[in-house]
Amino acid sequence: MLDQDEMIKIDAILQKYNYNKSSIIPIMQDIQKDYRYLPEEVLAYAAKHLNVSEAKIYGVATFYENFSLQPKGKYVIKVCDGTACHVRQSGPILEEFRKQLNLTAACPTTEDKMFTVETVSCLGACGLAPVCTVNDHVHASMTPEKARELIKQLKEENADGNQN
Template sequence: MLTQDEMRRIDAIMLSHDYNQAAVIAILQEVQKEYRYLPEDALCYIAKGLSLSEAKVYGVATFYENFSLEPKGKYVIKCCDGTACHVRGSIPILEEFRKQLGVTEKNPTTEDMLFTVETVSCLGACGLAPVITVNEAVHAAMTPKKAAELIAMLKEEAADEN
């Protein structure tokens, strides 16, 4: 169930798009930016606000790979496993991230909701392979050692923010 504050924030997002049904993707993107995923209650609220069926909004949310119905961590690490990255050693990098954070393919998010580790088919930066992103920031020529150093740096950054 959404709080009054959450409903006000979602209303503000929908208002910024004039409650236009054609803007459903942009609205979902902004809501996901707020939550780091799309909560079911938010999808229902958006459907009502845009006068769309819940099935329609859910269909949009599940069609596009960039949308997530599962909570994600503050830092979303995407490891490319496209051909260029794979042949240059992306799997040991992925394994290092998972080892450092204690996550798995089935459970990709840390319990403290700080990190999520995902694989993607291609990040479109083949010349920088192997490559990963952390919340859209590109990290090129990764190695397992650089992965461990990056995790340490991000943990330190998160601790400094608290």
């Protein structure tokens, strides 16, 4: 159940798009930006106020890969496993991120919701392979050692309050 503050926040997003159901994708993008995923109760609330079925909203949410129905961490690390990255050993980099954060493919987000590690088919930076992104910031020529250092740096920045 949504509390009053959450309803006000969602109403502001819906109002921004004039409650226009043809704006469902940007509405969902704004919701995901606020929550870092698409919570079930928020989608139900949005569907009701856009006068569309929950099935329609879930259809959009599950069709587009960039939408997530599962909570993600503050830092979303995407490790490229496209051809260029794969042949340049992206696998050990992925495994190092998972090892450092105690994650698996089945459990990609830390319990404290600080980190999520995912693989993607291509990040479009093949000349910089192997690459990963952290919240869409590209890190080129990655190695397992660089992965360890990146996690250490992110943890320090978070402890210092230097990141959002």
